[in-house]
C-alpha cells in the first residue's frame with residue numbers, strides 16, 4: 001500500500017514521503033501526517049530475532065513507501081553503524097522492575113541521535129528522487145539536544161547546509177559547548193536572546209514566508225527542517241518502540257500480545273507521538289504516560305482538555321523539555337478531531353492568537369490511552385539520588401522526570417513498563433551531581449564533574465564528552481529573537 005502525506009491544516013494536495021521530508025512543514029503551516037497509519041506486517045513473535053537495523057526496515061518501509069528497498073536499506077546502514085557505542089543501538093536495561101530504553105548511545109548522547117543519524121540520508125535520497133538542484137538549508141530551533149545532533153548529522157553532507165538557533169541562556173553548559181565546537185564548513189550556530197518557544201516560532205515564521213522562499217530560490221537555496229515536525233524524524237522514532245517490545249520478549253519478560261506501558265519525558269511531543277503511532281500499528285501498548293517537568297502544560301491538557309500556554313516559562317534542570325508550545329501535539333489533535341483539518345486549524349489559530357484552546361468532550365474521550373504526569377525540580381533530583389543509592393544506576397534529569405511519573409502512576413498497574421531514557425547523565429553532569437550531593441559538587445568545574453561522575457557511575461566517559469574537553473569554540477553569533485531572519489539572510493548572502 002502506498003502512503004501519502006497531507007497537512008493537518010487544510011485539504012491541500014497530498015505529497016509523497018520524500019516530498020514531505022524535503023518540505024518539513026506544509027505550506028499552510030500545518031504538519032504532514034500519513035493518510036493512514038499502516039499496521040505492522042510481520043508477526044510480533046518474529047520481533048525478538050530481528051536486529052535493530054532489520055526492525056528499522058520493517059517499520060520504515062511501511063511509511064516511506066516511495067523509497068526503494070535498496071534506498072531505504074542504504075539509509076539505515078549508513079545511520080545505525082558504529083557511530084553508536086553499542087551493537088544493540090538502543091539497549092533495554094532493567095532496574096528495580098522497570099525497563100529503561102537507553103536512547104542515548106549515539107554520537108551526541110541524546111535520543112535525538114536515533115532520528116538525526118538517519119535524517120541526512122533520508123533527506124539527500126529524497127532530494128535525488130525529486131530532482132532537487134538547490135542547496136538544502138536545514139533551519140532548526142533547538143532546546144539543546146536537536147541542535148547538536150542535527151549539526152553532527154549534516155556536517156559536510158554535500159548539497160546541504162545547516163543553521164541552528166538555540167536559547168542563549170536556556171541550555172546546559174555541556175550542550176552549549178557541544179554546539180559551539182561543531183566543525184564543518186556548512187554549519188552555523190546562533191544563540192538568541194529569547195527562549196526555545198521564541199526560537200521555534202521564529203523558525204516557523206521563516207518557513208511560512210513565500211517572499212523569503214522566492215529570494216532563496218533565486219540564489220539556489222531551499223529550506224528544510226530537522227525539527228521533530230519533519231516526518232523524517234518521526235518515523236525513525238517509531239522503530240525503537242517496536243524494538244523495545246521485541247527486546248522484552250527476548251528477555252523473557254512478556255509473550256507476544258502481552259500489554260506494556262510506556263513513559264516518555266516530553267517536550268515537543270515528538271517522542272511520545274512515535275509511541276502512539278507504534279500503538280496504532282499494532283504494538284500492544286496499553287497506556288502512554290506523558291511526563292512533564294514544571295512546564296506542565298501537557299499535564300494540564302490531559303487533565304482538563306484545555307491547552308493554555310499563557311504561563312510563566314520556567315528554566316528547569318531538564319532544559320530539553322522546557323517548552324510551552326508542543327508542536328507535535330497538533331498531529332494528535334488532528335487525529336482525535338476525526339482528521340478534520342478545519343477544526344485543527346481553528347484550534348491552532350486560537351493557540352497562536354489567544355494562547356489557548358479547548359477540545360470537545362468527544363475529542364477528550366479519544367485520549368483515554370494517555371495519562372499525564374509531572375515532576376517538580378525537587379522530585380527530579382530526588383529520583384536521581386534514590387536510583388543512585390538503591391539501584392546503582394545514574395540517570396539524567398529528563399529520564400528522572402519520567403521515572404518519577406513511573407513510580408507515581410504507572411508502577412501500580414503491574415504492567416511491564418518501558419521508560420524512554422533520553423539522555424546520558426554526562427550531558428547534564430552538573431544537575432546530576434548536584435542531585436546526588438550539591439554541597440560537595442557545587443564548586444567543581446564542569447569537566448571535574450565529568451570525572452567525578454565517571455567515578456560514581458563506573459560508566460565510561462562517552463567520546464562526545466572527551467571530544468569537547470579541549471575543542472576550540474568555532475561559533476559566536478548571538479542575535480535578538482526579533483533578528484533571526486536578518487541573521488539567516490546574512491549567513492546565506494541574500
Ligand SMILES: *Cc1c(COP(=O)(O)O)cnc(C)c1O
Pocket residue numbers: 110111112145146228265266267268269270271272320321398422423
Ligand atoms: C528532546 C528531548 C526530550 C523531549 O522530546 P520531545 O520529542 O520533544 O517530546 C526529552 N529529553 C531529552 C533529553 C531530549 O533531548
